[in-house]
Amino acid sequence: MGTPSTLLWKLDPHTKAKHAILSEYLKAWFQIVGKTHSKLIFIDGFAGPGRYSEGEPGSPLIALDIAKKANISSKILFQFVEEDKNRFKYLKNELNNLKIPPSFDISIENESFSNILSSTQDYLERNHGAPIFAFIDPFGFKGIPFNLIKNLLSYQKCEIFINFMIDSTNRFLEHPEKVIRCYIYELLGSSDVSSIIESDNRIAALQRAYEERLKSVAKFVLPFEMRNKKDRTQFFLFFASNHRLGHIKMKEAMWRIDKDGEFSFSDASYGQQSLFxxxxxxxxxxxxxxxxxxxxxxxxxxxxxxxxxxxxxxxxxxxxxxxxxxxxxxxxxxxxxxxxxxxxxxxxxxxxxxxxxxxx
Ligand SMILES: C[S@@+](CC[C@H](N)C(=O)[O-])C[C@H]1O[C@@H](n2cnc3c(N)ncnc32)[C@H](O)[C@@H]1O
Structure with missing residues (x-):
């Protein structure tokens, strides 16, 4: 599926798998960090409208529901960012219809993720020590400079779960327009992409390059591959953290979704039992x-x-x-x-x- 232009769009099997990993991890995260911290921060940088076309919940509603069920006494700050005006309005309305516990503090911004993150630097500094989970789930490669990721991961207890759109990044890597190529250079944190371009397997080279970048700022990095219904690699979910328990819990979540331990999910084989x-x-x-x-x-x-x-x-x-x-x-x-x-x-x-x- 290309980038949806509609307000809501259909939930693909691989998006369901992405939500399943996110849910499994958040169930553990809220419980574990909630026991020892009075304040937690959840950032959904590309929040979407909050629903899919057949009414299924999107990531903001999923996170809120899991946090409610965790039944912890910590104050939880939720920051939802959605750049598109209509999706922002839709999400706002969805959130208004929810019963929100008094310990939840929800902020929803109609802005770009990078602008919000730059302007919330002070706020994060003030809350230094509060565990942060940042879900970064764009449609493409624009607006996720590696510098921002590096900044986030410099916070002591920050973990990120990012959707690296590897297929589109690969297709646009040699785009004639400099501005497009620059988004990719920003994403990768480097304009030196010649070894990726010359590689026999550019997807694998891009995966390695991004994984290495993340490893330069986080102790633990886990990739999970998502393939579309043509069984073509579409994106990688990367988890990056400096905490061994977080790393273990995310591995458990990924093993639950792919019991073969390939850390890969394909719409092409969705619903088929692996004989092997x-x-x-x-x-x-x-x-x-x-x-x-x-x-x-x-x-x-x-x-x-x-x-x-x-x-x-x-x-x-x-x-x-x-x-x-x-x-x-x-x-x-x-x-x-x-x-x-x-x-x-x-x-x-x-x-x-x-x-x-x-x-x-
Ligand atoms: C893949 S969808 C998010 C889906 C959502 N995270 C979920 O799992 O239900 C990406 C969303 O990011 C929004 N978006 C695109 N560019 C953005 C930016 N620079 N900052 C914030 N939101 C952006 C799009 O309008 C779209 O709703």
């Missing part, structure tokens, strides 16, 4: 084991160290680690100390954090 799901997962677990062995070869370490490696440096979860270690022990790729640190015997096929593992 179990096979894929076993192959994936073997891939994880190779990564672990490569990292820990010949070392003797507590299981906790392997757990931290898996959670911080791979796309896998703690639950996958147990299966990988089971295979490793069966195939004598590791030996596991029979006694735990408390002197008690270790139960077979369990790997508590203090278990000592020797890698061959």
């Amino acid at each position: 799901r179990d096979f894929n997962l076993e192959q994936k677990i073997r891939g994880l084991l190779s990564e672990i062995i490569q990292n820990f070869a010949t070392q003797t370490v507590p299981c906790k160290s392997v757990e931290t490696f898996v959670e911080d440096k791979t796309i896998f979860l703690k639950s996958h680690l147990k299966n990988a270690l089971k295979i490793a022990e069966e195939e004598a790729k590791i030996s596991v100390e029979a006694l735990k640190s408390d002197g008690k015997k270790r139960i077979k096929n369990t790997f508590p954090g203090d278990t000592i593992i020797k890698f061959c």
Whole structure:
């Protein structure tokens, strides 16, 4: 689907998948940060009208509903930004029809995301220390300069979830009009795009380039690929955060949407059951084991160290680690100390954090 020009538009399967990841993550985010902070900030930089053509809720209504159900006492500041006048009005009306808890402070702006973000710098400074979640969901590549992303991520507890429109970025990369190319240079934070242009796989090169840019300002970065009904890559959702728990929770959300662990969703195969799901997962677990062995070869370490490696440096979860270690022990790729640190015997096929593992 091209960029919709209508007030509302149809909800694609991949947009449903995007909302499912956002919802899964926000359920965890509001609960976790709400327990320890009296103020939270949710920014929806490209908010849309709040509804799709068949009445389904858009991201602002989804976020508000999840925040309500989280039932936390923190004050939550919601900042919704929508540049289009008619969509802004529609969203405003939708929000007026909602019952808003007194602890919610909602601001809705008919402006461009970049203007709002530049002018709210003071406000964010004043609320320094409040966790921020910024959802940045444009139709294209215009108006999301990397400098703004860098600025946002410089806030101690800010996480971003951004839709990187890779297909249109690729198609317009060599556009004859300089102003168009400049939007892309701003987005990438660099005008040096020659290696992307010359690459055999420009989509992969663009993905790498943006991922590297994000990694230069955030400790944890996760990409999730979205394909359209022709099975062509349309955009990547990137999550960027400096918090390991946020990273783990987003991985869990992504695994829930793509149980094959490819971190990819395609409208083309929407609704079809993958015949190879179990096979894929076993192959994936073997891939994880190779990564672990490569990292820990010949070392003797507590299981906790392997757990931290898996959670911080791979796309896998703690639950996958147990299966990988089971295979490793069966195939004598590791030996596991029979006694735990408390002197008690270790139960077979369990790997508590203090278990000592020797890698061959
Ligand atoms: C992909 S839609 C957002 C969908 C919405 N986030 C959701 O998930 O329901 C992008 C929206 O951003 C608006 N928009 C376009 N350029 C913008 C800008 N520079 N700043 C803010 N909003 C913009 C468009 O009018 C459109 O409604």
